[in-house]
Amino acid sequence: MFNQNLRIDEPEMPPVEAEVCYEIDPCELKLDEMIEAEPEPEMIEGLPASDALTPADRYLELFERVQSSRLFADSKTFPDCAPKMDPLDILIRYRKVRRHRDFDLAQFIENHFWLPETHDNEYVSNPENSLKEHIDSLWPVLTREPQDHIPWSSLLPLPQSYIVPGGRFGETYYWDSYFSMLGLAESGREDLLKCMADNFAWMIERYGHIPNGNRTYYLSRSQPPVFALMVELFEEDGVRGARRYLDHLKLEYQFWMDGAESLLPNQAYRHVVRMPDGSLLNRYWDDRDTPRDESWLEDVETARHSGRPPNEVYRDLRAGAASGWDYSSRWLRDTTRLASIRTTQFVPIDLNAFLFKLENTIANISGLKGDQETEALFRQKATQRRDAVTRYMWDDEGGCFRDYDWRREQPALFSAASIVTLYVGLATHEQADRLGDAVRARLLTPGGVMATEYETGEQWDAPNGWAPLQWMAVQGFKMYGQDPLGDEIAQSWLQTVNTFYKTHHKLIEKYHIATGTPREGGGGEYPLQDGFGWTNGVVRRLIGLYGEPI
Numbered sequence: 001m002f003n004q005n006l007r008i009d010e011p012e013m014p015p016v017e018a019e020v021c022y023e024i025d026p027c028e029l030k031l032d033e034m035i036e037a038e039p040e041p042e043m044i045e046g047l048p049a050s051d052a053l054t055p056a057d058r059y060l061e062l063f064e065r066v067q068s069s070r071l072f073a074d075s076k077t078f079p080d081c082a083p084k085m086d087p088l089d090i091l092i093r094y095r096k097v098r099r100h101r102d103f104d105l106a107q108f109i110e111n112h113f114w115l116p117e118t119h120d121n122e123y124v125s126n127p128e129n130s131l132k133e134h135i136d137s138l139w140p141v142l143t144r145e146p147q148d149h150i151p152w153s154s155l156l157p158l159p160q161s162y163i164v165p166g167g168r169f170g171e172t173y174y175w176d177s178y179f180s181m182l183g184l185a186e187s188g189r190e191d192l193l194k195c196m197a198d199n200f201a202w203m204i205e206r207y208g209h210i211p212n213g214n215r216t217y218y219l220s221r222s223q224p225p226v227f228a229l230m231v232e233l234f235e236e237d238g239v240r241g242a243r244r245y246l247d248h249l250k251l252e253y254q255f256w257m258d259g260a261e262s263l264l265p266n267q268a269y270r271h272v273v274r275m276p277d278g279s280l281l282n283r284y285w286d287d288r289d290t291p292r293d294e295s296w297l298e299d300v301e302t303a304r305h306s307g308r309p310p311n312e313v314y315r316d317l318r319a320g321a322a323s324g325w326d327y328s329s330r331w332l333r334d335t336t337r338l339a340s341i342r343t344t345q346f347v348p349i350d351l352n353a354f355l356f357k358l359e360n361t362i363a364n365i366s367g368l369k370g371d372q373e374t375e376a377l378f379r380q381k382a383t384q385r386r387d388a389v390t391r392y393m394w395d396d397e398g399g400c401f402r403d404y405d406w407r408r409e410q411p412a413l414f415s416a417a418s419i420v421t422l423y424v425g426l427a428t429h430e431q432a433d434r435l436g437d438a439v440r441a442r443l444l445t446p447g448g449v450m451a452t453e454y455e456t457g458e459q460w461d462a463p464n465g466w467a468p469l470q471w472m473a474v475q476g477f478k479m480y481g482q483d484p485l486g487d488e489i490a491q492s493w494l495q496t497v498n499t500f501y502k503t504h505h506k507l508i509e510k511y512h513i514a515t516g517t518p519r520e521g522g523g524g525e526y527p528l529q530d531g532f533g534w535t536n537g538v539v540r541r542l543i544g545l546y547g548e549p550i
Helices: 054-066 088-096 105-112 131-142 174-186 190-207 227-236 243-257 293-304 311-322 349-368 373-391 416-423 429-442 467-479 484-505 533-546
Strands: 265-269 272-274 281-282
Touching: 054 088, 054 293, 054 349, 054 533, 088 105, 088 281, 131 311, 131 533, 174 190, 174 227, 174 533, 190 227, 190 243, 227 243, 227 349, 243 349, 243 416, 265 373, 281 373, 349 373, 349 416, 349 429, 416 467, 429 467, 429 484, 467 484, 467 533, 484 533
Parallel strands: none
Antiparallel strands: 265 272, 272 281
């Protein structure tokens, strides 16, 4: 199903068996009270055949014609359309009529597909509501319930209720959901908290990993692995049952480390890179090397101007989407050109920090369950990762962590992603102090922390600030005793969001925070989105800690 086109230093290998002490058979896992058992469909490339087909796979030249003709203003619209009949019948009909003189593509699509539902238009905010009241009133608007699934839709059905970000994003997203869950916990919505964790555990069981989002076209990649952080919320917020997810955490770890044991130094396979000294670190990856269904035309245009084999560019664009930072100067060889993207050639600081957290979480829960062997194994893995991160990604001269270009064997750019090392407890206190100085000098503004210090026109760069980065910065610096800096970031972000809310009566995906009064963030490949799940979650949590801004 997936054409991997692996290069020489990414050898195609037979499946690597995980270490016996943490190997988990997903067929043996079934969360109680979730869904009734059902027969497993035939497997293709590790994914159920029925789920592995994306709209581009199903509709072939019809899909390309719709996307290339710009029939819809947003490239994501057509992949999210649901067919009114068997896709094969639609394709056969299209082939019969496409060359007719009076063929109307728009009419054909209208006759054969249902357009995606737009829920947000039904909601009108009450300008009398405080910021806190507004957020609490939005949870039902952003909640999707399990319902009868339209056959052959790209939407993957989930067994429990879930939160979507809002706007064009009508499905649940992996790392977005963690930051939404912070707010759900603060709002007393432990019911949704548990539903969402169970959904992600269910996806690990079914697909072997948590996809980028619950769409077929997201199955070939994941997102920053924050399931361990979700599990931790159950302890912090008094929701019982965190231990029930241990096996799912181990399965997610196997996904990220697939192929690691067979790699030689300076080789990479899927998400794993073996460094020159033999240590293991990770990168973002996507198992496909075709244009993204949801950004098909944009990807084709980017590859056309790259001067590189298109499949390499598509892979790097997809891996950039897997990072959650789509897109950023972090992944570019030339910060003025998206076509210079090389995501798979970078070892990212945030990804490896999240995996350090995953290793420690597995160790902690294993210890609580009395499995000392697994606890010791994963403590060792976490220590080895921390040592490798320090060796390759700590810039002692600049006093900060950087991504690492493993192809060129040199440090890459500094960004707010380095803050994740504080949030998960990877950094030393000396590193945290120096990182605080670097953030103050290079990323901190009166509106919060910018994603990077580079203005490129990409959305995960200056002048934009994003809610998840603020939360991890606030908590990360406070964990290392830098309360004044953490408090300053928290108050600045609350003022940013509240100032915008008082004028526009909404929360948005990202904010322009570099200068003066905060305003709408820009850049990227789609318009700014209202909603917005993770902004709501982070702000609601900060209100619980700091009170409502005036």
